[in-house]
Amino acid sequence: MHRAVTAVFFNYTHGAKALKEIETKRLANSEISLVRKISGDFAAETAEELNPLADLKWVLIGAGTIDIPDFGKISAGGPLAGLLQREPENGISRALMHYGLSEERADFYTDQVDQGKTLVLIETNQDKVNQVANILTEQGGEFVEKWGKNLGKPLYPHH
Numbered sequence: 001m002h003r004a005v006t007a008v009f010f011n012y013t014h015g016a017k018a019l020k021e022i023e024t025k026r027l028a029n030s031e032i033s034l035v036r037k038i039s040g041d042f043a044a045e046t047a048e049e050l051n052p053l054a055d056l057k058w059v060l061i062g063a064g065t066i067d068i069p070d071f072g073k074i075s076a077g078g079p080l081a082g083l084l085q086r087e088p089e090n091g092i093s094r095a096l097m098h099y100g101l102s103e104e105r106a107d108f109y110t111d112q113v114d115q116g117k118t119l120v121l122i123e124t125n126q127d128k129v130n131q132v133a134n135i136l137t138e139q140g141g142e143f144v145e146k147w148g149k150n151l152g153k154p155l156y157p158h159h
Contacts, residue, residue, distance in 0.1 A: 003129045003148055004099040005122045007141030008112045012036060015118040018139035022122060027132050031123035033078030035092060037113050038065065068092065071114065080121050100149040
């Protein structure tokens with residue numbers, strides 16, 4: 001059974017390092033997603049639009065820039081980005097709910113992205129979920145939680 005693990009990184013570099021470790025250890029089978037809001041700084045925004053998440057292209061499928069109505073531009077990659085690209089009007093919260101997050105926690109994670117933090121979502125098998133959560137925590141991930149699609153609450157909040 002697939003589970004989703006979510007985490008927030010204050011520093012994009014730590015999030016990227018965690019994703020690379022998870023991919024190298026083959027814990028996610030290409031089900032790795034990352035979302036971050038594009039900075040308001042013009043130079044940074046232009047560079048981001050030209051080459052979004054360039055350092056993670058080998059980990060993230062379909063990385064690109066997405067304009068979310070009433071939220072702004074984000075850089076996103078992975079299956080979560082696919083949902084956002086197909087239905088940007090539904091927003092980040094609705095896309096997260098697809099993975100079993102409750103509306104309250106989906107809104108919380110959306111707020112974290114709005115504050116400039118990097119959201120990571122990993123979908124993996126039940127037998128690998130603890131390893132994934134531990135790597136996210138070790139690399140500086142905050143609010144690490146494990147989710148099941150039909151639960152609507154974290155399995156066990158990982159602190």
